[in-house]
Amino acid sequence: MAQAAGFLTELPGTVLRVARVGGTVFGYAVVYGPAALAARLRRRPWRGAGACLSSLLTSLGPSYIKIGQLLSTRRDLLPEQVCTQLGRLADATPAPRRKLLEGVLHRAYQDQPWPFAEFEPTPVATGSIATIHRAVTLDGRPVAVKVRRPGIGRVMRRDFQLTGMAMGALQRLPRLRSMPLKMMHAQVGGAILHQLDFTAEREALGHLRANLREFAWVRIPAPLPELCSEDVLVMEYVEGLARRAPKTLSADARKAAARRVMSTVYEMLFVDGLVHCDLHPGNLYVNSDGSLVVLDAGFVIKLSEPVRASFADFFINMALGNGPLCAEIIIESAASIAEGCDLDGFRASLTELVSESTGTRSREFNLAKFAGRLFDLQRRFGLYPVPEFAFPLLSLLVVEGIVQGLDPELDFQAEAMPVLRRRNMPRTSITS
Template structure:
């Protein structure tokens, strides 16, 4: 009886969440439509319709944490979207509306209910508010200044319902005749599960430790050290890094900007091609400068561990793309595909990708556009009937998230050239590879 009651309650909760999402989307759809119509009637060229970033912020905030996360990722693409959209969305990276102080206090007190209160001081007013957690400054009993990341009360239920809703949508798309061969369900399970894993705070604390070890050879990259004895299933306690500055060019001179770009790309490529432990969420709310202009990476909730086979295939694809070897790139994609249609034109795909790679490798510094390249690659796969393994979404995502920000610092950055030195040592023993980096 209890199990039946639980099922009924879960179904009712899911129905209510679906109704809320539908009402919010429908309401804002009307607002966007009315705004676009007003812009047309008044003959204004901008300032309304889908380009109204403030409306997008309100829409995503109303929908909740799963959708705020989408807005955070979109806000990094300032090279592709107008500032009227990305500017307002950037506020979602660290200034989402906080829960009430009472709810936060209740959550923190409950987390340490069975043990001695571990803090001398605790600032209940958050220093940062993300879609999944709030961050508070505190002082531990031993006098250490710490940052306390507190999972938002009730967020797990909301995100699990959103996950169930998107699973149903993916299932419906998979039933469309022309889309039946697309691995929607597999993609949803992998990408959606990765987002849900951001609720696993013990895993995040472990990821912080692993990233610190993997990037220890980078003297200009800092990652806060977690304090395992103070962490709980709902809370991550880590060292507090003060005087952080937003990851923006500001008044940095050209040489410093280029050095920043090289440092960021080197760290990301190290994660992608050497370690296989990848921070996929380096948006402006998680990437900062410290007082010495060193890089600080925060929030290891969206960290993915790439299977060795995927890491090697992605590295091989990238270096062959840099060398202009489109045929080998095509072969890597074919061998790693999740599904190949019976009527797939493999030779046509090889020819199309070879042309695309030749064009990309021949581009002058700063002209290579990863987002455009990825879009055309996916178009070729769809056209010729090859469907990629969903695991490849994560390496691409990590690069796409930082691409727009990096180009703000140095529009002439050569993404491919910066990867080559790391790609060349990817098969070395780790101790020798780290020694060479140093």
Template sequence: MPNTARRLVRLPGLALRGARVGVVVLGHAAALAGAALLARLRGSPGGVALRDGGRWVRLLTALGPSYIKIGQLLSTRRDLLPDAVTGPLSTLTDAARPPRAWRVRRAVRRAYRDREWPFAGFGWEPVACGSIATVHRATTLDGRDVAVKVRRPGIARVMRQDFALTSAAMALAARLPALRRMPFALMHQQVGGAILRQLDFTAEAESLARLRANLAAFGNVHVPEPLPGLCTPEIVVMEYVDGLTRFEPGDLDAATRRAVVRAVLAAIYEMLFVDGVVHCDLHPGNLYFDRDAGLVVLDAGFVIRLPDAVRRSFSDFFINMAMGDGWMCAQIVVDSAAHVADDCDLEGFRSGLRELVAESSGALSGEFDLARFAGRLFDLQRRFGLFPAPEFAFPLLSLLVVEGMVRGFDAEVDFQAEAVPVLRRRNTPRIPGSTAER
């Protein structure tokens, strides 16, 4: 467990949190079983209860922020889950219950207790409310309109307890005979640790500035400017962007929808293949339209900096997949593997991946299923004893979230072809301040 997680986790509190999670899960499981039984008695399929999105929202909300994050990501997968599930789950992006006003007021006052109060006006009623933070509109002393993102009081302790609980669950899973080959500890350290780092608002302010600089040449993508002098470890202050609408097809015409899809993909590919700075949480609560149908990215809490070796390997894998070169894709995975089992069947893996790439190469978004591709890739690795660097999960997560939204805008866009122009620059160092054509 990272030192930041270990520091605030105490055994009595952890036991109480574990008991609460267990009670909530068992209670909802019992209710779900009862609903399924009742459905069967009425002659309806028992699986109807599983497609009750409202029930899942209540469960995830009761479990808390770590689990709400899972629901937010699942809400984007309208291609994999029925609307009855994804519709209610989408409310998790910005409809969390706000903390008590006095707690927020106390948290903000404490954050600035050692400096001059920087605001001429502060709206204590939040304009948005997420699982980790609330967002407030304020005015600085020099008259600038800003958004103030405030970390929820007490949220750090709860999320670190959840990290410890899932770590223990992973350790138990690793003892099962069928799962002993899986590097659960390393995977949890990387992925779970990345989620936990969303508590670090100093890092989020830095990520906002980095994304803003990296995407500056994209005239149709805007990242709000952070105000570093006003930010603290619990608070991010950034420019306020007015007139935003949710990232949904709505009444946009076909040409605008196609342009939006290509703008999103171009920005994502720039992050993945050139910058190595990956936004893993571009769900509709973090991505909006401005008045000109330009894209606005409002949040940078779940942003990961890929090691350069991982960025290059993932880029090389993607371009060879687009070219239909399954053998080279397999070799890239083999060369970048974090763990190779003693009984690894390299030839079996190469053969299976060549077949998978041949099936997927050049498919349109309506035909190419990234979730299915990733699932089959991971299954090949598991079956043949070859495990990639855990950091590979982050670019895949980013693409999976975006894929779920893109399908609603333009089912005909070619994911792989849109990536090729960016991939050609994958090994070209970025010139600081460059605004070269992209």
């Protein structure tokens, strides 16, 4: 009875959301459909596909924006030009009305005294899921208060159901039956919904601080558990943050920062399997002395041990130029393999790609292009990786531009080797 009552309560909102999403998609189909159809009839790619999809996802809201951001890494499933457009999606939206913000805070602290001596209602940062506010606790500590947008959970969960239905329908199409669309939706969509869980984010902050405690040059704000709730996350406020252009730093600071960024990411990725997928310049700050500040653990993913180990194996063998073993790792870890796949052809093509990429420096090695060629091979031969591989790839793609701006001579692969050798025992030969 309770479940039925809950379903009936949610039904009107779900119907309205379906109507809005359906209406928006229909409107885009009417406006852009003729151009897409004309390109198909001419058997040419539609150049406006990426911009159209990016605009559509932005109109549909935060769930779809974040799906687009993740899909931008899936060059095994989407054309390069579409992925490029999706990679430019931004999720900043206007702050909610002050009355709604006050309602969230009132519910969070209704069973205890108001814990802040000062609270700035105007946010210092806004996002699609939450806003960030500066405050001072009663004992004088400056803190950052992350407040979840009211109602955003219901909207994103409804969107998750809708996209699940769409993936199920697409999976029935003959050309898409071999693609792991349902699995991808479950893992990618689940990761997006995971960002609503402020308790998990608070724990992720603690894990990141513990796992990187040996790195004195990385600062991660400490959460204040006693002031946190389901809708509010309170952490120490980091003063003096500024986005510094690389040219404003000394040469030594730039080189130190580049290596520290890669060491931090590699430690998280290859050792802990705790991947920060959102280290853009708004969440990763470089100080004038080359030290780092890492913020916002909302999009931190814990990789399963098989995926962490496989990714580490692949990366170290890529650095060593062992293309045949790289191919075997991808084949073994694939979510699905098309019937009649030419595995020997895939092995030969990947071996050639790895050979071309081994030992290149940052200026010469472009991770996005390497990933694009890798995924193109997988798509062409019909090998589809587990969706979890999107997360470490996203982490590396996000920081690549930052590192290249700091030190274009940095050797990405050489920087990874000490971490891989110190903490992992990867396969480095093919066994029969």
